[in-house]
Amino acid sequence: MRIVKSASNENSTSEREDWYQDLVLKTELAEHGPVKGTMVIRPYGYAIWEAIQGELDRRIKLELGAQNAYFPLFIPEHFIKREKEHVEGFSPELAVVTHAGGKKLAEPLIVRPTSETVIGASFHKWINSYRDLPLVINQWANVVRWELRTRMFLRTSEFLWQEGHSAHATQDEASALSRKALEMYARFIEEFLAIPGVSGTKSESERFAGAEVTYAVEGLMRDGKALQLATSHELGVHFAKSFGTEFSDQNGVRQTPYQTSWGASTRLIGAIILAHSDERGLRLPPKVAPVQVVVVPISPDSLVRRAVAKLGEELTARGIRFYVDERDETPGFKFNHWEQKGVPLRVEIGPRDVKAKKAQFVRRDTGEHTAHALTTAGVRAWEMLQQIHDGLYDQALEFRTRHTHRPKAFTEVTRILKDEGGFVELLWCGRASCEAKMKRETTATLRVLPFAKEHSGRCGICGNAARTTALFAKAY
Numbered sequence: 001m002r003i004v005k006s007a008s009n010e011n012s013t014s015e016r017e018d019w020y021q022d023l024v025l026k027t028e029l030a031e032h033g034p035v036k037g038t039m040v041i042r043p044y045g046y047a048i049w050e051a052i053q054g055e056l057d058r059r060i061k062l063e064l065g066a067q068n069a070y071f072p073l074f075i076p077e078h079f080i081k082r083e084k085e086h087v088e089g090f091s092p093e094l095a096v097v098t099h100a101g102g103k104k105l106a107e108p109l110i111v112r113p114t115s116e117t118v119i120g121a122s123f124h125k126w127i128n129s130y131r132d133l134p135l136v137i138n139q140w141a142n143v144v145r146w147e148l149r150t151r152m153f154l155r156t157s158e159f160l161w162q163e164g165h166s167a168h169a170t171q172d173e174a175s176a177l178s179r180k181a182l183e184m185y186a187r188f189i190e191e192f193l194a195i196p197g198v199s200g201t202k203s204e205s206e207r208f209a210g211a212e213v214t215y216a217v218e219g220l221m222r223d224g225k226a227l228q229l230a231t232s233h234e235l236g237v238h239f240a241k242s243f244g245t246e247f248s249d250q251n252g253v254r255q256t257p258y259q260t261s262w263g264a265s266t267r268l269i270g271a272i273i274l275a276h277s278d279e280r281g282l283r284l285p286p287k288v289a290p291v292q293v294v295v296v297p298i299s300p301d302s303l304v305r306r307a308v309a310k311l312g313e314e315l316t317a318r319g320i321r322f323y324v325d326e327r328d329e330t331p332g333f334k335f336n337h338w339e340q341k342g343v344p345l346r347v348e349i350g351p352r353d354v355k356a357k358k359a360q361f362v363r364r365d366t367g368e369h370t371a372h373a374l375t376t377a378g379v380r381a382w383e384m385l386q387q388i389h390d391g392l393y394d395q396a397l398e399f400r401t402r403h404t405h406r407p408k409a410f411t412e413v414t415r416i417l418k419d420e421g422g423f424v425e426l427l428w429c430g431r432a433s434c435e436a437k438m439k440r441e442t443t444a445t446l447r448v449l450p451f452a453k454e455h456s457g458r459c460g461i462c463g464n465a466a467r468t469t470a471l472f473a474k475a476y
């Protein structure tokens, strides 16, 4: 089963887009909002977000020592203008409020595209001594970036995310936290979303506006395109300087703190859809699936009912999210419905099964049918959900391995990116001109410079001495 189609064919591109949008709509994850580029996240989609949020929030607090806070949606225009690169990077995407309360405002208000500046203003008040550091704050919020081309979950004018912001006494500490945040995202994405990520550093052209270093986790989707899954930035002293934030060190000397920021958004739901779906529909990783097990009674028989109720008790005892589909529809209709919705495991119980003291299990990741004793069906379901997570992860990893190319000649690079898609790993001289040439000739961008890769040899684009390994792909 492959969704990958020739990327050189314009028709196939729009077909893929239709496929994606149709699936989002049909499975009731989301729908378009009344303002172009906005979306309504429906309960089935929002439950996935809540699962992501719950676990990520736990890890952010536990692993990064962050505390949650909330900052205003509106940012005074002059705040955004304080950091030059930041304003240049975000200006084209800003939504600006010029009128409020029936009057023209003396100063326009920016609807936050990200919160470095408004949080920077609070950090200025909160930081005065080395004792106030490190300061690690996380916010769950919506942000607005006025995008021209939008696609639900992947790129919308308004989206939900968490943004972490920290301040440190030294650059080393800031750098360490920024890397730790990135590792946290990569592990979360593997352990919760069953997507193998590639972590690394962004090139200068792909860096966050106002950052000194941007790290990212990139995933490969089943259509051969890359998707940025999470980012983490070393902001240096840029924002602290622009807000005049200083602290007294142990010797009473005034110093400027180093800052970081890091985030992941509702785009992760888009990643789940694009990384795991097949021709039947969604395949949700069990840990975020709103319904982990759907139980379909094959007849309204009272013995079947009793067996289903007993199974329900066992699933509840194990904390499994399940739904018993007793709707007045045929079993076949129900099977298709839940397969399309990506429910990881289906359990069928009919009169014959009750007689044989069995239940039929059907895995969404492999389609495999197996029969299990009713007495142990609860614990088997629990074990199988873990196996389904591993199964989805292994398939995604196998796909990525098969679609990570290391071509020798540049002509081969262009052919692969045009015809097959996937990641192209190349040695790179570090010159922006080579990166630009790649983009011009193939539309592929430099996704990341993966950590700990060898780099002796020649640049795969210009032939000069290489400085690093770079991962290129067409991307969302």
Ligand SMILES: [Zn+2]
Pocket (backbone or CB within 6 Å): 428, 429, 430, 431, 434, 459, 460, 461, 462, 463, 464
């Ligand atoms: Zn080069």
